[in-house]
């Protein structure tokens with residue numbers, strides 16, 4: 001899996017095509033769900049020659065198809081490339097927007113997901129010596145399980161914060177001198193409000209970074225500003241992902257509010273919601289992802305429901321790579337994958353329809369909610 005760091009968009013595309021071929025070779029015909037969906041295109045896809053050919057031959061995947069497959073083939077469905085005995089993790093979506101989706105991972109897939117979350121934390125500056133508090137009760141949702149292992153892989157001290165009242169969680173955070181707080185934006189606000197009502201002195205906080213996920217608030221300027229006021233000295237780092245695809249983006253260290261898609265793990269397309277064709281630079285479209293790294297339970301051209309606005313057209317090979325400098329080779333502790341030049345800059349406009357976030361009122365963001373249309377032909381765009 002290890003390889004050179006891509007130095008250009010052309011190199012990124014080459015790397016994606018190589019990983020895509022590996023994925024398709026493993027998936028067809030072993031994976032019943034994918035092989036069935038691809039139908040007569042399956043043979044051609046095993047010899048796919050370009051990413052554009054892949055897009056032309058491969059139908060989009062909707063969440064409803066996955067739900068229906070799991071309903072018919074309970075409990076895990078048929079999107080499985082290996083025998084069940086190969087899988088070691090089971091997670092599921094929250095189900096707030098419909099039937100929960102269960103998702104299985106092999107050890108190899110899980111390691112790749114942890115590596116991707118490690119990039120989220122690296123971008124936020126997390127390193128050995130940090131103390132990372134997870135204000136989260138670990139349940140079926142995948143996100144912070146990965147974050148916990150990712151922080152551990154970076155050498156940080158991990159502080160589980162589940163099963164406590166908010167006041168007790170705050171006192172633990174202060175007593176143990178946590179430097180990083182991982183939670184949803186809504187909960188970070190709630191913790192600060194709890195400090196006020198419980199007269200817990202926030203001035204004693206050592207938290208310098210809030211790594212937020214699960215809701216779109218981390219990329220809403222007013223919400224970011226509100227959080228950074230409530231947590232003096234801390235910067236907000238947003239991230240987004242979904243149980244069924246894993247961590248997708250992280251926030252650029254030098255461009256607050258700009259999210260980078262991790263393109264060594266995903267082939268990302270941004271499609272016009274009406275025409276289904278790729279959007280141009282600075283136009284909004286739906287983020288469609290192919291998971292290059294999750295061979296045990298892959299998704300091909302998955303409609304995420306996320307409305308994004310790419311800074312440039314993803315297929316523009318002349319587009320500059322990000323100036324933040326991430327992606328240069330770095331010492332590795334545990335995960336020997338190639339490091340990306342992150343480049344596909346997208347500003348996320350709304351949370352995915354996978355439905356992790358609770359409805360919440362946030363400054364400047366109005367009423368945000370995590371919903372997905374019950375009708376798969378409707379591409380809900382709201383904010």
Ligand SMILES: [Zn+2]
Pocket residue numbers: 252253254255260322323324325326342
């Ligand atoms: Zn950047």
